[in-house]
Amino acid sequence: MSVISHWIDGAASPGGGHAQPVHNPATGEVIASLTIGDEADVERAVASAAAAAATWGDLSIARRAATLFRFRELLVAATDELAEVVSREHGKTLADARGEIARGLEVVEFACGVPELLKGDFSEQAATGIDVFSWREPLGVVAGITPFNFPVMVPLWMAPVAIACGNAFILKPSERDPSASLVLARLWREAGLPDGVFTVLQGDRIVVDALLVHPDVAAVSFVGSTPIARHVHATATAAGKRVQALGGAKNHGVVLADADLEDAANHLVAAAYGAAGERCMALSVAVVEESVADELIEILSAKARATRVSVGTDPEADLGPVITAAAKERIEGLITSAEEEGARIVVDGRGHVVEGHEGGFFVGPTLIDGVRPEHTVYREEVFGPVLDVVRVSGLAEAIAVINANPYGNGTAIFTSSGEAARTFRRGVKVGMVGVNVPIPVPVAWHSFGGWKDSLFGESHIYGPEGVRFYTRGKVVTQRWPARTRSTGPQFHFTGD
């Protein structure tokens, strides 16, 4: 059985902690043994990263950009290999795994523009004989802690920007699907990145908690569930670090009566069930105008039944298994709670079995009508292929439902009215809004981030906000005295 280790100082590195099994969620089998790091591993990793940061941050921007360009080419060439690694440990379909790599690639391409991104400002003759100029410098060692659901894309939301800006980056990937991190490490090395600039520390809360308070870690990017995001933000900010901590979500897709219902249903089904619902931007609640609710549910239920659940390597599969046996049990329990609390299960995905893969953690697409905000299935982030339908009287009630929810990651509206769409996008207290676009993940040159319990900290991730997050400003006010000297010290400011 393969052993998945750390990556420290440009090479695979065994750790001092214990080992933990990694499963293939499509079969339930143990496929690898993962090294779980301890505090001593964190010390080694941070020391290596700190040494590397000092020289990497001083290298010319042109040479740093050249490394990013080489990494970009290697990532494109490794897409199929990486997609297989992701599908084997995560369970998602190969097509979906390629999709996440493509979205991560976008951020690499954005980071290739680092010479432009780090270009400073200059004020000539700001006062007589005085010039003022400012630029941004790297922070040093920065850490990224990532979730299981996007083992390539989320690390690529962070590392390319951090590294391009001149930092050393330590990745703590999810212990559920850790192998992709090592493929990325290999590609960085092949791209010529100096040893220690990209580090992988495998492990769980022991490693995370040690990173959060380590004096040589300047900033922490976190993506994961809300309780851990809150903990990461509180602990690392108390330790004086810069923190962006992205949390969980409950994303609503509003369907107004004037929408193209067939089109809206296609989007809802794909955005609710794709990746087995394990996306932080999954549309898990359809908020439907009452007058078209019956008709839409009819269309949705036909599409949910036609959705194919299978192993990720099956080219016909629309979605694969969920990540663990515990996740399957939890999701099925939430469906049962909806039934017990008075909602109607229109399509039931509980007990779904894929022939030949009876040990896999499969849940079928599930559609629940008559969900109300007080239901457990609504209050919790299900993170499974479950679509709740909440019926509303119209746009105003839809906005009120969304704004009463503690999360504010993404939302979408399906309508043919520009006026309704404008009222919606201005009225919702949500960070990312789609208009007839179900999963409005911003392109790489904008930044990604939710509001309320979906993000702790001031900074959104990647794009321009990512550049600011991983750098700090310096400003110089400069005078070169002319031969005619001043007559003596001047004790007051002058505005000229």
Ligand code: NAD
């Ligand atoms: P998780 O919070 O369980 O784990 C995320 C990371 O935190 C992992 O690396 C894990 O090892 C670590 N961790 C877990 N428990 C910890 C603890 N007690 N102390 C310190 N570290 C700990 O999340 P997950 O199950 O891997 O991922 C799913 C969650 O991530 C969902 O809630 C989803 O919405 C969220 N997510 C959010 C975004 C976003 O952009 N907002 C993107 C992807 C996923």
